[in-house]
Structures are given as C-alpha cells and as structure tokens.
Amino acid sequence: MTALDDIVDKLDSQFINDAEDDLGKKAQLLEDLGYLSLSPTLPEQAFQSLVSQAFEDFNNELNQSSLVSKYTINQLKELYPLAYEVKLLERCTDIDEGIIFKKLPEFGDRNLKTRIIHFRLNLLGQYHQPIKAYYSASSHNGLTKAASFINKGLLATINMLADIQQYTTYYLKQNGYKHPVVIMQSQDLNGKDIAQYNGAFKRSVKRELGSNDEVFQELKKGIFKRNDDKVDVEDALSILENEQNAFIIRLIQIHQWMLGFYTGKIDGEIGTVSVNSLLNVISSYESSGESTADKKLLVILSEKEGLLAFNAIFFLNRYKLEYQSSDKTIDTIEKVNDSYLQASPEDQKLFEQHLNQNFSVTQATSNNKKSFLHKIFGGIRSFFKKAFKFGRKIFKWIVDKISAAASFITSFVKKLASFLKEAAHHFIEGVKFLFGKTTIASTSASESIITHFDLDKDVLNLGSSLKEELLGKHKKKVNTKVSELKFSLSLIAFLFKTIKSILLGGLVAWPLFILKLVKAFKQIENSYKQIATT
Amino acid sequence: MSKLSDGLKNLADKVGDAVQDLTSLEVTTYSGSFTLSYDTLKAQGKNAFKIDNLIEDNSGDIKADLTLIAYSRFDLDSDASNIVKSNLTTQEQALVDAHKAMVQSAMEARKATFEMITNMVGLDL
Numbered sequence: 001m002t003a004l005d006d007i008v009d010k011l012d013s014q015f016i017n018d019a020e021d022d023l024g025k026k027a028q029l030l031e032d033l034g035y036l037s038l039s040p041t042l043p044e045q046a047f048q049s050l051v052s053q054a055f056e057d058f059n060n061e062l063n064q065s066s067l068v069s070k071y072t073i074n075q076l077k078e079l080y081p082l083a084y085e086v087k088l089l090e091r092c093t094d095i096d097e098g099i100i101f102k103k104l105p106e107f108g109d110r111n112l113k114t115r116i117i118h119f120r121l122n123l124l125g126q127y128h129q130p131i132k133a134y135y136s137a138s139s140h141n142g143l144t145k146a147a148s149f150i151n152k153g154l155l156a157t158i159n160m161l162a163d164i165q166q167y168t169t170y171y172l173k174q175n176g177y178k179h180p181v182v183i184m185q186s187q188d189l190n191g192k193d194i195a196q197y198n199g200a201f202k203r204s205v206k207r208e209l210g211s212n213d214e215v216f217q218e219l220k221k222g223i224f225k226r227n228d229d230k231v232d233v234e235d236a237l238s239i240l241e242n243e244q245n246a247f248i249i250r251l252i253q254i255h256q257w258m259l260g261f262y263t264g265k266i267d268g269e270i271g272t273v274s275v276n277s278l279l280n281v282i283s284s285y286e287s288s289g290e291s292t293a294d295k296k297l298l299v300i301l302s303e304k305e306g307l308l309a310f311n312a313i314f315f316l317n318r319y320k321l322e323y324q325s326s327d328k329t330i331d332t333i334e335k336v337n338d339s340y341l342q343a344s345p346e347d348q349k350l351f352e353q354h355l356n357q358n359f360s361v362t363q364a365t366s367n368n369k370k371s372f373l374h375k376i377f378g379g380i381r382s383f384f385k386k387a388f389k390f391g392r393k394i395f396k397w398i399v400d401k402i403s404a405a406a407s408f409i410t411s412f413v414k415k416l417a418s419f420l421k422e423a424a425h426h427f428i429e430g431v432k433f434l435f436g437k438t439t440i441a442s443t444s445a446s447e448s449i450i451t452h453f454d455l456d457k458d459v460l461n462l463g464s465s466l467k468e469e470l471l472g473k474h475k476k477k478v479n480t481k482v483s484e485l486k487f488s489l490s491l492i493a494f495l496f497k498t499i500k501s502i503l504l505g506g507l508v509a510w511p512l513f514i515l516k517l518v519k520a521f522k523q524i525e526n527s528y529k530q531i532a533t534t
Numbered sequence: 535m536s537k538l539s540d541g542l543k544n545l546a547d548k549v550g551d552a553v554q555d556l557t558s559l560e561v562t563t564y565s566g567s568f569t570l571s572y573d574t575l576k577a578q579g580k581n582a583f584k585i586d587n588l589i590e591d592n593s594g595d596i597k598a599d600l601t602l603i604a605y606s607r608f609d610l611d612s613d614a615s616n617i618v619k620s621n622l623t624t625q626e627q628a629l630v631d632a633h634k635a636m637v638q639s640a641m642e643a644r645k646a647t648f649e650m651i652t653n654m655v656g657l658d659l
Contacts, residue, residue, distance in 0.1 A: 003540035430650075433643070434548050451636055455555040455647065459640040461563040462600070463629045471628055475635045482639045486646040493653035496546060503546070508539045 008431060010510075011424035014359065015417065022086050023051060029089035029378075030054040033115045034131030055085060061112040062088070067099050078483050079525055080422050086378075092116055095123065096258075096379025098162030104143075104155050105135040114139065120161040121146060123266060125250045149247060150174050164258070165323035165382055168251055172316045175244055177212045180205050180313035181223060182248050183240040186275050187306045193279065194300050197309060199228035201296035208313040223309075231301050236309065248312050249274075255319055256281060258377045259386045260411025278310070283404040287397075288390045327381055328388035330522050333416075335391030337515045343395065350399045352511045358398070358413040383415055416518055423491060423521035430488035440481050442474035449474045487524060494520035549654060552647060559608040561640050563633040565626055566600035601626075604633040608641075 027047070030036040035054040038047065062068060068091060080087045092099060092112065098120075105114050114135040121127035126142035133139075140154075147157035150170040160167040168176075202224050206216050222235040239245050253274065256262035261284070262277040282297050297314055301307040340348060377383065387394070387408075394412060397405040432438050436454035443449075447470050449463040499516050502508050603626055605617040618630060 002544065003537040004544045005541075006537050007541040431545060433647075434545070434552060449632065451639075453640075453643060455552050458559050458644070459561040459636050461561070461629070461632060461636055463563065463565055463603075463632060466625055466628045466632070468628065471632055475632065478636065478639050482642045482646070485643055486649075489646045489650035490653065492545070492549070493650040496549070496654050499542065503539060503542055506539075507536045508542060509536075510538060513538060513542075 004431065008428050011428060014356075015420045015424040016082065016428075022083060023048065025086050025378075026055060026089060027051045029086065029093055030058060032093050032119055032131070033058065033089070033112075034118070034133075035115075055089075058089065058092075058112070061115075062092070065112045067092070067101075067112060067116075074483075075528055077480070078487050079528065081484055082421055082425050083418065090378035093119055094379055095120060095161060095164040095254075096382040100159045100162055101155065104158070105139075107136060107140070108134055110134045117143070117158055120158065123254065124161065125247070125266075149244075164254060165319060165385070168255070168316065169320045169323045171251065172320055176248070176313065176316045177209065177215055179239075179242070179244045179248055180209055180215060180311070181219065181239065182245055182252075182310040182312040183236045183301070184249065184274075184308040184310055185240060185306050186308060188275065189300065189303065189306060189308070192275060194275075194298055194308070195296065197229070197231055197299040197301050198296075201299045201309060201311065202228070204296050205311055205313060208311065208317055231309070233302055233305065233307065236301055236307055237305075240307075248316075249310075252278075252310075252312065252315055255315070255386070258379060258382050260377070260383070260408045260414075263407055275308070277407070280404040280407070284390060284393075284408065287402075287405075288393045290389070322382070322385040325385055325388070327384065327526075328391075329380060329384040330519055330526075332384050332388045332391045332394070333515055333519050333522070335388075336394050337512065337519075339392060339395030340509075340511055340515070343399070347395075347399045348509065348511070351395060352509070354398050354401060355413065355511060355514075358409065359417055361410070377411075380415060383411065387412060416514075419518045419521050420514060423517045426484070426488040426491045426521070427495070427517060429484060430492040433485055433488065434492075438481065438485070440474070440477050442470055442477060444470055451478050487528075490524050490527075491517075491520050494523050549651065553651060556644065556648060556651075557610045559606075559640055559644055561604075561606045561633065561637045562602070563604045563629055563636070564600040565603045565629050603629045606633070606637050 027036060027038060030051065031038060035058050036050060038050065042050070068088070072091070073088070076087045076091070077084050093116070099116060101113060101117075105111070105117065110132070114133075115131050117135070118127050118129070118131040118133065118139060121139070121142040122131060124146055126146045127139060129136070129138045143154050143158060146161065147154050150157060150160065150167060151174045152160065152170065157167075160170060202219075205219070209216050223231050223239065225232050225235070250266070253262055253266050256277050257266055259281070261281045262274065264274060264277070278298055285297075297311045299309050301309050340351060343351065390397075390405075390408070393405075394409070396402075397409055402409075429438070433453060434455060436452075438453040439450060440452075441448065441450045447464065447466050449461065449466055449470065451474070452460045452462075454460070495516055496503075498519060499508060499513070502512065502516075601619065602617070603619050603622075606614070607616075608614045619626060622630060
C-alpha cells in the first residue's frame with residue numbers, strides 16, 4: 001500500500017460516515033420544521049422510512065416555494081455531496097445566515113415559509129402551536145410580539161430572525177439597556193460555586209451600561225436601593241415577573257446553545273442545565289483571558305428564594321461585538337493551528353489523541369436517532385464568531401479535557417467534523433482524478449455506459465444498447481461529477497498552498513493536516529459565496 | 535519521513551506530472567458488448583480509490599468486442615482532429631451525442647486541472 005493509499009484510507013474510514021445521510025441530524029431538522037414527530041422507542045427501520053417520507057414532503061414543499069434558488073441548491077450539492085440533504089434542511093432552519101422572505105404569508109397558508117416562520121418564533125418563545133399549523137392569528141400575534149421587542153415591522157422582524165445576532169443587537173438597542181440585570185429563580189443551587197451578591201455586582205452593571213447612566217439611576221431606586229451588600233428582594237421579584245426578563249433569559253439561552261454551552265431545551269426556564277451552562281461559559285470567559293472575577297456575572301441574591309441575579313448586559317454587549325465582527329471561522333482554526341505548532345511534543349500527542357476521541361463520539365452519535373434528542377445548532381458563522389474569543393484556549397482545553405468547556409469542545413469538533421467529512425471526500429475525489437481512477441457508470445437491465453477520466457488519455461466512453469433516457473441520466477451524472485471535481489481540485493490547490501511550507505520544512509502531523517484540510521474547504525466555500533454575491 | 539508527508543509529496547509529484555498531460559485532450563467512445571456493471575464496480579472494493587484501474591485491467595477482454603464510434607483530439611497549438619464512424623445506427627448516433635457531451639465535460643475537467651495547477655504555483659490568470 002502506498003503512502004497516499006494510507007491517507008485516503010484513513011480519511012475514508014475515520015471521517016466519512018458509511019451512512020450517506022446523517023439520519024439523526026436529518027430527523028432532528030425535519031422535526032424542527034414539523035415534518036416529523038418521532039418517539040425514541042420507534043424501531044430503526046420504521047424510523048428510517050419515516051425520515052425518508054418526511055424528507056420527501058419537505059422537498060416537495062421546497063420545490064413549490066422557490067425559497068432556495070436552483071443556484072444555491074446546485075452549489076450545496078457540489079460543496080456537500082455527502083450531506084447535501086442535511087445542509088438543505090439546515091439552510092431552512094438557519095438563524096445565522098437564514099432565508100430572507102420577500103413578503104409575509106397570508107392567513108390560512110401552510111407551506112415551507114410558514115413552517116420556517118413558526119420555527120423561528122417558537123425558538124424565540126413567541127409561538128406555541130404546532131410548527132406545521134396554518135398561518136393563523138397565533139402566528140401573527142407571535143410575530144407582532146417579536147417585532148415589538150425591536151420596534152420593527154413584521155417582515156423586517158422575521159427577516160432579522162434569519163440572523164439572531166442581528167436581532168439581538170436591535171433588541172439591545174431598543175430594550176436591552178433598560179433591563180441590564182436579569183433575575184432568575186432556581187431551586188437547585190446546592191453545591192454550585194456562585195458568589196453571594198455584593199456591591200461589586202452593582203458596579204459591574206454600571207460599567208457595562210456605559211453612557212446609559214439614567215438606567216442605572218433607575219436601578220438605584222429599585223433593586224439597588226439598599227446598601228452595598230443587599231438588594232431589594234421585592235424589587236428583584238417584580239423584575240422576575242417582567243416579560244422582558246423572561247425574554248432575555250430566552251435570548252441568552254439561544255446564544256449559549258449556538259456556542260454549544262447549552263444543551264438543554266430552549267424554554268426560558270432556569271434549571272440545572274441552564275445554571276451549569278452559565279457557570280461554564282463564565283469560567284470559559286475567565287480562562288480565555290477576559291477577567292470575569294471583578295464583573296460578578298452571576299450572583300446569589302437570596303438562597304432561601306433561590307434567587308439569582310445575572311449581569312445580562314455584559315453578555316448582550318458581547319453579542320453585539322460578535323455581530324459586528326467579520327467571519328472568524330478560518331481565524332479560529334488558524335489559532336488552534338498556531339497553538340499546536342507552539343506546543344510541546346507531549347501536548348501535541350495528547351491533542352491528537354483527545355481530538356480523535358471527540359471525532360469518534362461525533363461519528364457514533366450522528367447516525368442514530370438518539371442524537372435528535374438535543375436540538376442541534378447548525379450555523380457556522382455565528383458559532384465561530386463566538387468561538388474566536390476562545391481561540392487560543394481551544395488547543396489547551398482539548399489537551400487538558402477541561403470539563404467546563406466539554407460541551408463547547410463537542411460543538412467545535414462537530415463543526416470541524418461536518419467540514420472534514422466533505423473536505424475528505426473532495427480530497428479523495430481529487431486524488432482519484434489525478435491518478436486516473438474516476439469512473440462514472442450508468443446501467444439498466446439491458447444498457448450500460450461507462451465514462452472513465454484519466455489525465456493522460458482524458459476521457460474514454462464505453463456504451464452498449466443505449467437509449468435516450470439512460471444517456472440523459474448519464475450525461476447529468478458526468479456533469480455533476482465534473483462540477484464536484486472543480487471543487488475537489490481547487491481544494492487540493494488550496495491545501496498545498498497552505499501546507500507547502502510545512503511540507504518543505506519537515507513532517508506534517510495528522511492534526512495539522514486535518515486543520516489545513518478544513519481551512520482549505522472553508523476558503524473554497526468562501527470563494528463560492530463571493531462568486532454568488534458578485 | 536512520515537507516511538503522511540510521503541503521501542502528500544507523492545501527490546505533489548503527481549500534480550507536477552499533470553502539467554505534461556495538459557498539452558492535449560483526447561476523448562474516445564466505443565460501442566460494443568461488455569459485461570461490466572455498476573455492481574461490478576462497487577464490488578471491487580468499498581474504497582473506490584483502491585479499485586484497480588478497471589478499464590486497463592479489462593481492456594484486453596473489452597476491446598476485442600468494441601467498435602470505435604468517435605475519437606476527438608485537441609492539441610495545445612489549437613489543432614483538433616475528429617474521427618466518427620460512418621453509417622451510424624440509431625444507437626450509435628446516440629453514442630455520438632454522448633461523445634459530444636463528454637468532450638465538453640473533458641474540457642471542463644481539463645480547465646479545472648489547469649486552474650488547480652495555476653493556483654498551486656500562485657499564478658493568478
């Protein structure tokens with residue numbers, strides 16, 4: 001076996017799932033859009049057949065809707081030949097770079113557009129009917145409510161929810177500064193490392209409010225009216241009842257979920273998972289270099305009542321900064337790459353070992369129906385904008401298996417794996433072409449045609465007893481393959497450009513190769529996006 | 535030298551060799567009876583890369599029963615030659631149509647290879 005065979009073999013066996021469609025992910029997304037309602041006890045075969053039927057229903061509605069252009073569909077097919085169906089579903093449930101609507105539905109409509117609207121409003125806690133229901137007064141009222149939080153029109157609001165970071169930024173401007181402190185109630189504070197309230201919390205809120213001093217003066221008449229070490233519990237309880245308080249908790253839950261820190265149900269309720277995820281994210285901010293000790297982000301107001309105060313404005317301010325930043329996917333990967341290069345051989349070894357373990361877990365859960373128990377955030381851009389601030393720490397967190405960052409690392413590796421699967425596929429296809437092993441065959445009972453690509457002899461066609469139907473099918477297959485090939489060869493070119501200096505300087509290690517492969521894939525994807533927008 | 539580095543260097547060498555192959559483009563179409571099916575292709579191995587060169591391995595058996603339907607060659611200096619069988623049957627005519635489409639695909643693949651090489655050496659053409 002040649003060394004190149006080894007690379008192809010390893011990529012194929014470790015990063016490309018045998019199952020061609022990530023069934024669990026598909027099921028989750030179809031359920032999010034109301035095409036599927038599943039029970040975890042369903043037999044595997046029935047599960048597969050239901051998912052397949054639901055996808056067909058989705059595809060029919062998609063084709064009728066013209067919400068996703070043919071160009072985008074073809075582009076997704078070329079970029080993600082293995083996970084194309086999942087990517088298409090993710091496009092429809094995306095709250096990062098989601099679908100923009102030209103107009104709102106009419107009452108009584110029921111189609112993909114109404115499902116997407118219901119999905120977004122449901123996530124925001126403003127719609128509680130079935131996702132698949134007709135567009136009704138409930139839909140309209142939910143949308144009106146979501147619009148009122150940002151003081152925008154209905155169409156503008158639903159389109160802003162295609163990018164939740166944008167919506168959050170508008171919310172901050174309209175309402176966020178008026179509600180800098182969020183009050184939470186949890187009966188499960190035992191054993192949690194949460195500081196008691198003191199004046200530092202108040203001062204930290206004041207700092208985050210910046211020029212909005214009038215808001216702080218109002219707080220001093222309410223929750224902060226007592227001395228430095230106490231708050232007015234009665235006022236805290238009244239904040240707890242405020243609908244904006246619940247809404248901010250929901251928004252923060254969504255952002256925590258996008259970053260992978262929150263894995264529970266997005267419901268605006270504060271349970272153990274919510275408190276733990278807040279503590280984990282605070283601890284991660286701390287270890288990423290942003291000192292949170294003096295900021296007192298989460299404090300106990302009253303143990304008896306289970307009352308917590310959360311410095312919401314700190315997070316809303318950071319979400320705003322993330323929104324304003326450019327795409328950080330490649331930069332984040334580069335930071336991990338740099339940390340790897342600077343690390344000791346022992347840490348490099350541990351990184352490789354733990355990264356492989358994470359990949360194995362990701363692979364094992366992506367194809368079974370159990371993985372649909374937790375909602376998956378498929379967005380990439382927002383995730384990496386958020387993850388970038390942890391960039392320098394990601395390597396160390398993986399090496400040291402830091403428990404507070406475990407769910408974030410799982411999300412990070414899942415994102416890497418989703419790219420890597422396609423990048424590995426394209427790499428293998430490119431190598432096959434360069435070595436003259438690209439063969440496309442179309443057969444039926446009595447006809448067959450084979451087209452073989454070779455760099456030297458170019459194209460060889462063998463055909464027998466061909467009818468028009470099979471020929472048409474074959475031409476389409478060849479066209480698709482050639483379109484994919486362009487991407488595969490570009491990926492190899494980008495990969496070599498980025499890996500050339502390492503290759504000339506000595507050994508290339510697997511973790512570096514994987515990171516560079518993902519980087520090359522993202523670079524190509526970005527160049528496709530640029531073509532689409534120019 | 536690690537196997538990974540060796541493998542990547544092999545690939546880089548192959549890309550270097552590809553430059554020589556870009557000077558001409560050939561598309562050949564045969565008709566005839568052959569028994570290869572897609573199932574045969576798949577049965578050769580799970581990893582398609584490891585399939586032995588199917589066409590070359592079987593070329594002796596196959597070519598005995600094949601009729602050349604069309605051949606096209608394009609050289610870098612713009613010379614082009616085409617050979618098409620005379621007295622085409624309806625089925626053979628269908629293959630000529632397929633041949634034309636495959637010439638187009640071959641050109642696309644060639645363009646992609648060319649772009650890959652120029653990208654790798656940093657030329658922005």
